[in-house]
Amino acid sequence: MDEKKKSILVVEDEPTLAAILCEYLEHAGYQAYQLDDGALVVDFVKENNPNLIILDLMLPNKNGLDIFRDIRSFSEVPVIMATAKVEEIDRLLGLELGADDYICKPFSTREVVVRVKNILRRSEAPALKTQARLQVDEPSMTVRYHQQKVTLTPAEFKILALLFKNSGRIYSRDQLMDHIYSDHRVVADRTIDSHIKNLRRKLEDIDPELDCIKSVYGVGYKFDDQ
Template identity: 75%
Template sequence: MSDLKKSILVVEDEPTLSAILCEYFEHYGFHAQSLDDGALVVDFVKENMPDLIILDLMLPNRGGLDIYRDIRTFSHVPIMMATAKIEEIDRLIGLELGADDYICKPYSTREVVVRAKNILRRNDVSTLVEQKDLVINDLAMTVTYHQQVLTLTPAEFKILAFLFKNSGKIYSRDQLMNHIYNDQRVVADRAIDSHIKNLRKKMADVDPSTDCIRSVYGVGYKFDV
């Protein structure tokens, strides 16, 4: 991580928990801020652009799911979603929201900080790859195709970036799932097919002749150079 302090936004309406979490982040060299009102979050993120968000699901005035969806319309900032129910995490995964991590209360504050550091460390690996009118920027999590920015979900971005950087190699659904979901969560294998279908459509909207993500029958997918 750079010498510049990374900013963490803790969205949590339990004041004691929020204060402890912010204190831990500050202790480990981060700049931490907190909000306890769901209605304030989206505007705050637009104005301050934090490097990572800890987002509780149950908030006054506006729920975490609605906040998450709104943020994803303008930012790929890493988001760790927090809930008091393990069953809620299963439901979130089923919705394929694409959050960077999920944590269940009561959680270890130290573990949250470690997991946040790991997410930020991955995002700090700045890579700009360009080929076939496609430009992928890992640091900014942006994809430009024929000079047009593609609006992708985090899962779609990870799949495209991975296949693109490993052009010509064939990867099974399981391999792609392991790359996207590295926390051992259980996800339906057809989720990859759905992400690929969405990627193809978004690229075809820019260039109808696009045919670079190929299906290899009975094996998986590859990016054609």
């Protein structure tokens, strides 16, 4: 592997899609590698230590779920999981695998490259700029931004604390609902959206540029200041 370039492993058994994605990644300055056989991935990762993996869920000989679990047993390399169904992303989130991002086919190749850049930037600098200014104290359930206290409801605090602590990870509405309502009470489907809206407003009241709670269309929410 070229030591000067960050390496991206594309695990995809659709040749045309894999070739286009690799081309875009190389144009963006990365060294791209492609595998189409699930059985070869783990050994490749162990031998070559790529900087990021784009991993399709459905692969010949070994599926993406099993590959991901095996990789996580020895490496924390960032992984973007790809699937052909939005519903499948919900299932993956429900399994709490901890992948760094999820994309649904057909996807914009340019968008994937942007996501790759953001994830690599975040992995290089885990202490995010916003995190340095935003202080979340779970024992006292207090939030401060530039030492200014942010007044939140218990539900808003629980959402922010979870997203903040797991920066970059996407949580579905159902996962957030289970987190803030441990008694599994029956609430409206859009309750989480309402909490997120209020949380964003309170943060933006302190700093209009504080846009750190991101929506992931059709999936859920995550904390990300990039």
